[in-house]
Amino acid sequence: MANTPVPHGDAEAHRKHTNPVLVFGILTIATIFEVVVTLFHLPQNVIVPILLAVAFVKAGLVAAYYMHLRYEKWIYTAIFITPALFAVFLIFTLAM
Amino acid sequence: MNQTTLAPRPISAEAVHANENRKFGMWLFLSSELLIFAGLIGAFVLTRRTAFQNGLEWWEPNAFSLALVSVNTFILLASSLMVVLGIEAIRVNDQRKLRRYLILTAILGAMFLGGQAVEYSLLIFEEGHSFADPFGSAFFTLTGIHGLHVFVGVIWCLVTLMVARRGTFSSYNYTTVEIFGLYWHFVDLIWVIIFTVVYLTN
Numbered sequence: 001m002a003n004t005p006v007p008h009g010d011a012e013a014h015r016k017h018t019n020p021v022l023v024f025g026i027l028t029i030a031t032i033f034e035v036v037v038t039l040f041h042l043p044q045n046v047i048v049p050i051l052l053a054v055a056f057v058k059a060g061l062v063a064a065y066y067m068h069l070r071y072e073k074w075i076y077t078a079i080f081i082t083p084a085l086f087a088v089f090l091i092f093t094l095a096m
Numbered sequence: 097m098n099q100t101t102l103a104p105r106p107i108s109a110e111a112v113h114a115n116e117n118r119k120f121g122m123w124l125f126l127s128s129e130l131l132i133f134a135g136l137i138g139a140f141v142l143t144r145r146t147a148f149q150n151g152l153e154w155w156e157p158n159a160f161s162l163a164l165v166s167v168n169t170f171i172l173l174a175s176s177l178m179v180v181l182g183i184e185a186i187r188v189n190d191q192r193k194l195r196r197y198l199i200l201t202a203i204l205g206a207m208f209l210g211g212q213a214v215e216y217s218l219l220i221f222e223e224g225h226s227f228a229d230p231f232g233s234a235f236f237t238l239t240g241i242h243g244l245h246v247f248v249g250v251i252w253c254l255v256t257l258m259v260a261r262r263g264t265f266s267s268y269n270y271t272t273v274e275i276f277g278l279y280w281h282f283v284d285l286i287w288v289i290i291f292t293v294v295y296l297t298n
Contacts (some may be wrong), residue, residue, distance in 0.1 A: 020180040027173050030293075036164055039297050048297050055292035062285040066176050067278055072100045080130070087134035094141040094182070096298060 023065045030058050048095055056088055106268050115271035122275045126282050133286050136238045137293055143234040144298075155223070156229045156298050161215065169291050170212040172246075175204035176284040179277045181252050189267040191260065198257040201280065205250040212243050235294065242290055245283045 034054050037047060063084075064070040069077050147154045157165070182197030216236075219225045225232040256276045258263070265273055 017184075020177055020184070024173060024177040027288075028170060031166065031169055031173070034296055035121060035162065038162075048229065051292050051296050053188055055289050058288045059285045062176065062281055066281040066284070076119070076123045079120075079127050083127045083130045083134065087130055087137075090134050090138045091141065091293065094138050094145070095293065 015017060017068075017071065018065050020065065023061055027058055030054055045096075052092060052095060111269070115269075118271060118275060118279075120276050126278060129282065130286075133242075133289075136241060137289060140234040140238045141293060143230050145290050147230045154298070155219070155225065155235070157295050161218070162295060164211055164215055165291065165295050168208050168215075169287065171204050171208050171211065172284050172287050175201050175208070179280050183270065183273055183277055186265050186270040186273055187267055191263060191265065194265065194273065195257060195260050198253055198260060202253040202257065204249050205246055205253060205280075208246055209243060209250070212239065212246075236296065238290060238294065242283070242286060245286070249276075249280050249283050252279065276292055 034051055037050060040047075063080065069080065144154060146152075148249065178197045178201040182194045185191075185193035185197060219232075219235075225235070227233050227236060239296065256273060259272065
């Protein structure tokens with residue numbers, strides 16, 4: 001059984017992926033939104049949480065759809081989410 | 097010889113298992129990298145806060161700097177898309193498209209580094225920043241280490257391209273490309289945070 005030819009491990013799981021161009025479009029629009037928001041010179045305690053929230057959503061999109069965490073085994077998500085939560089907590093705490 | 101017409105050759109169950117282990121190892125590596133960058137971003141934010149509290153000089157990006165770094169961000173996001181499309185191509189055994197997207201990824205990565213070099217030269221030679229001032233030490237350390245990651249990514253991309261030119265990858269065997277892709281997307285993900293924290297939340 002060990003040498004039985006098989007297809008790539010997760011080829012089946014990758015069949016119905018979200019369109020990567022759509023994800024790229026969302027990331028680009030979110031980036032433009034971030035830059036435009038800074039031009040309004042809103043108070044720091046208003047603008048920083050908005051910008052950080054958008055940035056973390058963008059990072060989440062990259063991880064979920066480009067790094068395929070949404071379609072991968074749960075263990076990969078667990079490995080990556082654990083330090084990510086720490087990172088989000090650290091950056092939010094220090095930046096606010 | 098057109099490699100896209102070659103029939104893919106299945107790999108053994110052992111090789112599939114080995115590929116899974118390689119991916120697992122890559123995710124462990126990326127999680128440790130995430131902690132390194134969390135520390136660096138945290139140090140940048142803390143240095144900035146301390147500088148403000150002590151009335152020290154801090155850099156604020158002008159319109160040109162913001163435009164330059166915004167274009168650079170777009171370039172890195174586009175390079176990530178190229179990697180995704182390259183992996184999509186090899187999943188259907190289109191090796192020619194994979195090579196094309198890897199070339200585009202390397203070019204976009206090099207363009208990002210070029211943009212960063214322009215930004216550094218402006219900061220150092222026109223605005224007089226260096227590692228000696230609080231902003232320079234925090235900024236150059238954080239963005240420099242990220243830039244080093246992009247540089248490593250470009251080299252890795254070119255090595256992957258050379259392997260792809262030999263026709264090694266197929267719809268059955270593309271974990272090496274996937275692992276490179278994970279690294280490249282991670283570098284992109286980190287830049288998304290750096291862009292906001294360093295340039296937009298001043």
